[in-house]
Amino acid sequence: MLGVQTVSTTEWGTRRVVKLLTKTDMDSIATIGNSDVEIIKLMVTPLLIGKNIETVNNLGVRVVSVMRNNNAFIPERGAVLEANDELYIAVQNNDLDTLKSVLGL
Template structure:
């Protein structure tokens, strides 16, 4: 899979190395040659020095034949322009943009651009850690519309089935850990207090899932 990453800051460079180690064909783009050099001599990907907003720079990076593009520059405005060009002009199949200012999220959504916000994740994560009550977000999918959550089965659900804490299109239990064994459950799987479950939960159904588990806000 060919991936272009625009912006070699902390996140961009870390992502470039992570994907390269996983076997992706990575092209790193940054206007600062020093940022590209900081990837190190052993970096196996391609490096393109130039402004990510420049069409010619993007063409040198192979935007017309890439499978994905990630724009993670410091400027939200720059990220949205690069992502929009990748999506609308070059029809790049997968486009992701880093978002700093959460008030701009709707703009990205209207352009059908998936975003990742370290700020939003950090705020949510700190809040969860401070108010943890047997439910923990593992990660978000898309623009936060679906979450994978970890939960401890409470005593009140001892003997309940997976079906009782599932909701079609809203809550899907994807794994259960019991007595040091983890498996994919069926709707009829019987739960025991202390089991650990992972569930895919629509953000709009978070409150419903908490109610199923007997968790109060």
């Protein structure tokens, strides 16, 4: 139309507005595909402190990075979660509510 490429779909924009208005302790960082997969940022909840990374990965999601003391790393199997860790998690969009429920968010 004006030579400007569309960056996001109306559906994605609508979902993003709803998420901003109903903000939780989970922040959407990126969506992949047709919003089928989201990368979310989440502070470690008290339930997860001292648990290993598999505790989260066994919920049907994948922790792709941890930010600890301003240092990001890709967690290895057996990594233990600490207070104030920020998790970056890949999750199927239709599993977000289940993840929130399990983590008490």
